[in-house]
Amino acid sequence: MNNTIQILIFILFWVLSASIKAQVVAPELQKIVGQILENHYPSEPLHGLSIGIIQNKQINTFHCGNLATDAPIVSPNNTTLYQLGSISKVFTAALLAAMVADNSVQLNDPITKYLPDSLALQNPLLNQITLLQLVTHTAGFPTKPSNIINTNSNPDDPYNNYTLTDLYTYLSTYRPQSAKKNKRNKNNTFAYSHLSIGLLGHLLENASGKSYQQLLNVYIFNKIDCKDIFLEPNAEQQSRIVAGHNFVGKSNEPLHYRTLYASEGLYGSLDNLLKFVYTNIDNSPNNPLKNIALKMQIPYAATQMHNVSACLGWYQIKQAKRIPLVYTHSGRVGGYSHYVAFSPEKKIGIVVMSNTSQRIDDIGIEILSYLLEIK
Numbered sequence: 093m094n095n096t097i098q099i100l101i102f103i104l105f106w107v108l109s110a111s112i113k114a115q116v117v118a119p120e121l122q123k124i125v126g127q128i129l130e131n132h133y134p135s136e137p138l139h140g141l142s143i144g145i146i147q148n149k150q151i152n153t154f155h156c157g158n159l160a161t162d163a164p165i166v167s168p169n170n171t172t173l174y175q176l177g178s179i180s181k182v183f184t185a186a187l188l189a190a191m192v193a194d195n196s197v198q199l200n201d202p203i204t205k206y207l208p209d210s211l212a213l214q215n216p217l218l219n220q221i222t223l224l225q226l227v228t229h230t231a232g233f234p235t236k237p238s239n240i241i242n243t244n245s246n247p248d249d250p251y252n253n254y255t256l257t258d259l260y261t262y263l264s265t266y267r268p269q270s271a272k273k274n275k276r277n278k279n280n281t282f283a284y285s286h287l288s289i290g291l292l293g294h295l296l297e298n299a300s301g302k303s304y305q306q307l308l309n310v311y312i313f314n315k316i317d318c319k320d321i322f323l324e325p326n327a328e329q330q331s332r333i334v335a336g337h338n339f340v341g342k343s344n345e346p347l348h349y350r351t352l353y354a355s356e357g358l359y360g361s362l363d364n365l366l367k368f369v370y371t372n373i374d375n376s377p378n379n380p381l382k383n384i385a386l387k388m389q390i391p392y393a394a395t396q397m398h399n400v401s402a403c404l405g406w407y408q409i410k411q412a413k414r415i416p417l418v419y420t421h422s423g424r425v426g427g428y429s430h431y432v433a434f435s436p437e438k439k440i441g442i443v444v445m446s447n448t449s450q451r452i453d454d455i456g457i458e459i460l461s462y463l464l465e466i467k
Contacts, residue, residue, distance in 0.1 A: 116463065118152050121145060125154050128458050138448045139337050140168040144366040145459065146373065146434070146441035151366055159334050159447075170363040173320065173333040174445050175346065177425030179365070179432060180358040181289045183308060183321065185227050185405025186368075187296055189387040190311035197299050199224040206295040207263070214264040226292040228393040228402040232268030233285040252348040259291070259351050282395040282402060286355040293354020304354055315380040316367050321360040323353055333359060334447045336427020341448075344427035356425050362445055365432070369441040372406075372419065373434050389419060389436065416464065422453050431456035438464065 116124070125143060140157040153170055160166040191197045197206075203221045204212040212218055225231035236250070239262045243253040293304050300307055305323050313321060325333060335343040349357035371381040372388070379385070391401030391408045401408045406419040420433035431453045434441035440463050444456040 116147065121152055122154065124462055125459060128455060128462075129156060132455060138446050138450065138452070139341070140172065140334055140447045141452070141455075142168045142170070142172060142174075142362040142443075142445045143455070143459070144170075144362050144369075144441075144443040145463075146366060146370055146439070147463070148439045151370070153362060153366075157446075168334065168362075168447075171320065171332060171361045173325070173329060173359050173361050174430065174447055175333075175336060175356075175426055175428045176321075176358045176360045176365075176430060177356045177423030177428055178286075179360070179421060179423040179430050180354065180356050181423075182405040182421050182432070183312065183358060183368075184289050184293045184296075184354040185388060185403075186312055186381075186384055187304075187307055188223060188227055188292065189384045189404050190381075191296060191299070191307075193383055193387065197223060197296065199227075203291070203295055206298040208260070211260060211263055215266060217267065218263060223292060223295065224392060226288045226295075227404055229282050229284050229288055230393045230402070231285070231288050232281070232283065233266075233287045233291075234283070235285055235287065237262040237287050248345065249347055251352055252350055254351050256294070256351050259294070263291075282393055286352065288355075290349075290352025290355035294351065296354075312368070312381065312384075316371060318364040318367055320364040321358055321368075323349075323357055323359075325359060329359070332361075336425075337448045338427055339449050347426040356423070362443060365443050365445070366441070369432060369434055369443060373436045373439045373441055375436070389417075418460070422451075424449065424451060429453075433457070433460050435460075435464065440464065 138157045140159045141155065143154040145152045155168045157167060158165045159168055159172070188197070192199055200222050202219050203223065203226065204218050207218065221231045237259065239258060240250055240254050243255070243258055244250045245253055296307060297304055308321070313319065320329065322329065337343050371379055372385045375382065388404040388406055389408065391403050393402040395402055395407070399410050401410070403419065406421055409418045409420065416435045416437040418433055418435050422432070423430045427447060427449050429446050429448060429450060429452050431444040432442070433456060440460065442456045442460045444452050446452050
């Protein structure tokens with residue numbers, strides 16, 4: 093099964109219904125979460141699992157598992173730090189939306205506007221690709237650049253040695269991958285690409301003269317007091333990063349992103365991720381990211397699933413007229429797995445984070461479905 097279809101299957105795996113429950117009080121919510129976790133892990137929990145649930149202005153968090161290698165048991169908490177993997181893509185898309193809002197860039201700008209002139213001369217096809225196509229995975233780029241194999245000295249850390257020179261070399265000879273056009277999206281076929289978002293982050297750096305982290309801080313994190321979403325940890329943050337684990341429970345070395353970090357390289361905590369998700373359901377005038385959030389929820393491209401559209405970072409799931417729209421993204425990399433979803437209409441959000449390669453999407457989907465189901 094290819095990566096694109098696998099991702100879409102996971103974000104579609106639920107049944108939402110037509111009416112909404114009243115807000116679930118914390119004790120009942122804890123019971124429901126406990127039942128769902130017990131159904132998935134009847135004997136032994138994940139190494140670490142953190143869950144955050146937003147209902148209107150109320151936020152509840154739950155943690156389980158053991159982060160320690162020996163006794164005593166150490167559970168994660170709201171400030172435990174995980175590598176975010178593809179959840180990083182959402183923040184890169186938010187950055188694009190913010191820079192469009194202040195006219196620093198435009199969605200339909202060709203990528204060559206923010207690349208060396210020599211690349212456009214070497215490969216005129218690059219002039220046809222826009223920032224919007226990058227962020228919606230419709231530029232025709234593969235999942236990874238084909239020349240990454242030439243720089244990969246460690247299969248477990250493939251991006252560590254991939255330099256900007258390597259990226260530009262790849263772009264100089266790039267040809268769109270052939271793909272069967274689907275009926276809803278004949279011109280821009282959706283193909284999930286880590287390369288596209290990694291490149292987008294670099295172009296935003298070129299457009300501004302600032303680093304990716306500086307841009308995130310100025311446009312997003314400083315406005316909502318998020319100090320625990322970052323590329324490079326300081327000494328104190330390093331002490332709170334938990335190791336990822338593979339499918340057999342062995343701890344992984346952290347992944348490093350020398351160039352394409354805007355796709356998968358961020359670290360973050362549950363409380364900071366919840367702050368960001370809340371900005372996507374808060375329509376009050378006090379929300380400093382309200383306009384950015386609204387831009388991110390506009391569907392721009394069809395995917396291979398008829399009721400899933402690619403927005404700026406998020407995927408919009410549209411089930412039926414009387415079922416609220418849901419926006420979602422998941423991420424799995426280097427022994428971590430995460431799931432984020434929210435309904436702006438019902439002001440409900442869910443974040444599930446873990447330090448294991450095992451997918452935890454279905455946990456988040458079941459909790460969200462419970463909050464949105466018919467009595």
